[in-house]
Amino acid sequence: MADKLRVGIVGAGRWSRTAHLPGFDRSPLAELVAICDVDRELAEERQREFAIPDLYTDAAEMLARDDLDVIDVCTRGDHQDLVFATLEAGKHCLVEKPVCHDYRDVWRAHELARSKGLKTKVGLTFRYAPAVMYMFELIREGFVGDPYVFNGYEQNSQWLDPDNPMDKRIHKTRPVGEAEWGTDYSREGIVVSSLEGYGAPTIDIGLECIGADLTSVVGTLANMVPMRRKTNLDDERVRLNVDDADMFMAEASNGALFSMQSSYVTVGNYPGIEARIFGSKGAIQVRLVEEFGTIQTIKTATADAVEFVEREIPQRYFAPGAQPDDHWSTAFYGNLVHNFLGEIVEGGETNQGDFAQSARVQEIINAVTLAHRERRWIDLPLPRDLEMPAAQTMPW
Numbered sequence: 323m324a325d326k327l328r329v330g331i332v333g334a335g336r337w338s339r340t341a342h343l344p345g346f347d348r349s350p351l352a353e354l355v356a357i358c359d360v361d362r363e364l365a366e367e368r369q370r371e372f373a374i375p376d377l378y379t380d381a382a383e384m385l386a387r388d389d390l391d392v393i394d395v396c397t398r399g400d401h402q403d404l405v406f407a408t409l410e411a412g413k414h415c416l417v418e419k420p421v422c423h424d425y426r427d428v429w430r431a432h433e434l435a436r437s438k439g440l441k442t443k444v445g446l447t448f449r450y451a452p453a454v455m456y457m458f459e460l461i462r463e464g465f466v467g468d469p470y471v472f473n474g475y476e477q478n479s480q481w482l483d484p485d486n487p488m489d490k491r492i493h494k495t496r497p498v499g500e501a502e503w504g505t506d507y508s509r510e511g512i513v514v515s516s517l518e519g520y521g522a523p524t525i526d527i528g529l530e531c532i533g534a535d536l537t538s539v540v541g542t543l544a545n546m547v548p549m550r551r552k553t554n555l556d557d558e559r560v561r562l563n564v565d566d567a568d569m570f571m572a573e574a575s576n577g578a579l580f581s582m583q584s585s586y587v588t589v590g591n592y593p594g595i596e597a598r599i600f601g602s603k604g605a606i607q608v609r610l611v612e613e614f615g616t617i618q619t620i621k622t623a624t625a626d627a628v629e630f631v632e633r634e635i636p637q638r639y640f641a642p643g644a645q646p647d648d649h650w651s652t653a654f655y656g657n658l659v660h661n662f663l664g665e666i667v668e669g670g671e672t673n674q675g676d677f678a679q680s681a682r683v684q685e686i687i688n689a690v691t692l693a694h695r696e697r698r699w700i701d702l703p704l705p706r707d708l709e710m711p712a713a714q715t716m717p718w
């Protein structure tokens with residue numbers, strides 16, 4: 323395989339601009355060849371900004387090219403169809419989370435990729451924060467000892483203001499033909515949102531920290547801000563039953579305890595992540611919250627020196643081209659993109675944060691949703707033939 327991988331990206335929106343495209347632009351392993359967005363004007367803007375040779379408004383046309391190695395799906399909408407089309411077209415696939423809403427579909431995508439010798443990567447962004455990469459290495463070296471307790475938090479104030487539209491897409495015209503969402507006001511009818519969209523990357527970090535699978539979960543989803551604007555085209559607030567705050571606890575196969583809280587109506591800045599692991603020998607706390615110019619900190623303590631001390635993050639955890647004043651999205655995604663391209667170029671089995679890992683995370687999200695609906699502990703793994711009530715999800 324050539325040293326540089328030829329990349330096509332679907333989605334020219336906000337996250338594509340600040341996270342994905344700078345990552346490909348800076349990586350010596352990438353050649354950005356094509357960009358696709360149904361919004362031609364937006365695609366043209368990004369094409370100019372990142373000097374991308376080819377432009378498409380139909381993903382199928384881009385996927386039909388046989389000179390692309392990697393497709394990056396960075397759309398806001400259902401990712402599943404584009405993911406399967408990418409794999410069917412024989413391209414390595416990076417996609418934003420969730421890959422699919424049902425964990426069984428994520429496994430199917432994983433198996434399809436494996437059968438074709440393709441690598442996959444999911445936008446589990448925060449495992450690539452230099453502070454988290456450092457935390458994982460300390461854990462691998464035995465700094466924590468036997469893992470006892472993991473606490474994860476993903477919280478920020480993004481939707482504290484009821485006039486911030488719940489639908490984050492920027493609509494020029496009203497969406498047509500989409501299923502209603504948020505209008506079932508029953509407890510069971512709550513739309514799974516914060517848990518899936520915001521909890522996923524920290525659940526992923528927690529699984530790495532404890533080094534085991536979860537065996538049982540119980541949790542609840544809540545709607546703290548019931549009345550809000552639905553889309554950018556609406557002036558009035560309406561009642562929307564959407565999970566904007568949730569909490570769950572779990573037991574792991576190695577006896578560790580696991581807790582997680584995610585919300586986007588809690589005061590605090592982006593990305594709003596805290597991950598804490600406590601073990602028999604030591605403890606590590608990572609904080610990824612942008613405050614006064616700092617985007618990440620890591621603190622550690624040991625059994626005989628219990629006061630937490632901040633550590634300097636070694637330079638080796640930063641991606642090629644990283645700048646001291648990088649926005650967190652650019653800083654963390656630079657690592658994600660470069661890591662993925664490196665895994666493809668090197669060949670072999672290594673493929674961290676892939677669809678299999680995402681399926682493990684999605685299964686937990688599905689199980690917590692079930693625990694909420696049925697108000698009980700749910701054992702994992704879920705039976706593969708489980709009848710899951712159709713998940714209420716937003717159409718993006």
Ligand SMILES: NC(=O)c1ccc[n+]([C@@H]2O[C@H](COP(=O)([O-])OP(=O)(O)OC[C@H]3O[C@@H](n4cnc5c(N)ncnc54)[C@H](O)[C@@H]3O)[C@@H](O)[C@H]2O)c1
Binds near residue numbers: 333338397398399418
């Ligand atoms: N991992 C993270 O930390 C993180 C952070 C922010 C956003 N995201 C995810 O990134 C994705 C994109 O978010 P965004 O804020 O850039 O959204 P956005 O609305 O700004 O941009 C998405 C773009 O995708 C285009 N699009 C949608 N469907 C398409 C299709 N079938 N073909 C071609 N183009 C299509 C839209 O026209 C739009 O321009 C979302 O899935 C979001 O959840 C992840």
